[in-house]
Amino acid sequence: MVDFHSLLLIEEDQPSREFVRRALARLGYQVTVAQSGVEGIGKFAPGLFRIVITDLHLPDMGGLEVLRKIKQLSPETAVVVLSSNSQVGDVVQALRLGAADYLLKPIEDVAVIDHAICRITQGETLKQQNREYRDELERRNRELHDHVEVLQRDHQAGRLLQQHLLxxxxxxxxxxxxxxxxxxxxxxxxxxxxxxxxxxxxxxxxxxxxxxxxxxxxxxxxxxxxxxxxxxxxxxxxxxxxxxxxxxxxxxxxxxxxxxxxxxxxxxxxxxxxxxxxxxxxxxxxxxxxxxxxxxxxxxxxxxxxxxxxxxxxxxxxxxxxxxxxxxxxxxxxxxxxxxxxxxxxxxxxxxxxxxxxxxxxxxxxxxxxxxxxxxxxxxxxxxxxxxxxxxx
The missing domain is CATH 3.60.40.10 (PPM-type phosphatase domain)
Incomplete structure (x- = not known):
């Protein structure tokens, strides 16, 4: 089961990593840190983290590759990418690969992080509600189908009885x-x-x-x-x-x-x-x-x-x-x-x-x-x- 307060942060740059980690901690999230793509992939597992935040520029592999591997392992996991202004093309590609949002570095306002995380969590909550609603609807449809089958059997029995009286x-x-x-x-x-x-x-x-x-x-x-x-x-x-x-x-x-x-x-x-x-x-x-x-x-x-x-x-x-x-x-x-x-x-x-x-x-x-x-x-x-x-x- 996903821990909704657990996040994975993959960032090589120490000042940026600490700023984001402290901002997330103030929001009540438990943050697991990785300094490279290989380390991040190694720490990731489906259902372990609600959100993954990864830099697009990592020392051992590209952030797009990290995004691709995470989405292969867990398509439902929300991924936020960190990029500089010079990496706009990579941001577009990241969004095409399924990134939930992006943050431009350097990040100087915690409100930017708060806004991005809140938007994702609200979206995740809405998806969960939709899943629950769909599951409930399917359950009710099954019950209705079973009820209709019972009525049909009763009607068929009644029809046979009426035909017997004719x-x-x-x-x-x-x-x-x-x-x-x-x-x-x-x-x-x-x-x-x-x-x-x-x-x-x-x-x-x-x-x-x-x-x-x-x-x-x-x-x-x-x-x-x-x-x-x-x-x-x-x-x-x-x-x-x-x-x-x-x-x-x-x-x-x-x-x-x-x-x-x-x-x-x-x-x-x-x-x-x-x-x-x-x-x-x-x-x-x-x-x-x-x-x-x-x-x-x-x-x-x-x-x-x-x-x-x-x-x-x-x-x-x-x-x-x-x-x-x-x-x-x-x-x-x-x-x-x-x-x-x-x-x-x-x-x-x-x-x-x-x-x-x-x-x-x-x-x-x-x-x-x-x-x-x-x-x-x-x-x-x-x-x-x-x-x-x-x-x-």
Missing amino acids: PRTPYQYPGGIEAAYRLVPSLYLSGDFVDYGLFGERFVAFYLVDVSGHGVSSALVTALIKHSIMHRLRERPLFTRLDALDSDLLEVLDLVNRELRSTRLDKHASMFVGAIDSGARRLHYAVAGQMPMPALVTEGAAEWLPGKGRPLGLFDRGDWQVLCAELPASWRLVACSDGVLELLRGDLLEREAHLLHAIDSSRGDLDSLCAALHVDTCEAQPDDIAILTLRQG
Whole structure:
């Protein structure tokens, strides 16, 4: 470790040597003296002296050579050269070789020495502070990197868990009804979620939910929604009787609404929930703040389904209503979260028109629609994207 009060003075001229030594001693420095370059190099060792002061004119070797050897041994050591007015060229060369400062002989004012040494020590202190700051910054960067890695592992685990909660896609039900979806989170985890299932022998129930916000908190709410619905299904069967189908749909919306309000997570959600009666070829559905509306594709042009209802989690009741749509022998149903609209240009009406055109052009085929909207190739999505499709025939 460097002794910050230890200096090496290499000077042949005795009066000059004593003047400088006494001046340095008064400043509180311990001065080691050498009268020649060889003696000075012999006494020098890396880390032993904070500063070396050497005359450029020595009896056995040039001061520039002494400077060069010291810098080779210890590049961090500050070297001050002593020179006469006739050695200005050597001073310039010394500065190029890394000398920290120079003093012109004869030195008659100790303030000159004081000023040079103080400037070097202040510079050394600043360098030390910069090194400590850099070391601290590197340490914090390592900690941040480790923290980010932990978060990434947690997010990846959360993503795997969320994917485990999702249904299989595509899935074929009896009667020729097929359900499929595409879910693309803007971050690791998604605030969008879909689910579907067969109830009894004739009802295929499904929902698409879009929770406000992004990331972990919104994804946890989607898990809460699925858990609540599954818990209700264990308590009381839903979607098993035609005469109770509409009330079951409203019960799902009311259940999710109460869960969001009771948790006080400051989260709300839009939802499209429905049930397909494969026996009667009829779609029963309800919407809660859904945008864009679901679209039904038949032999004619694709059309938005009618309906309205307040989002979930904001009001005690959302005035939701169940609507019905007759289904032909061949049909496609497409529901999208509002993140899909972010892939399109124009105002809201123009985006909805572009989306309906893409749904119609793809005839409700999930892969074709995703390709037309560039869902899988968009590099940066500002919002989660979910597309749910059901079809028959």
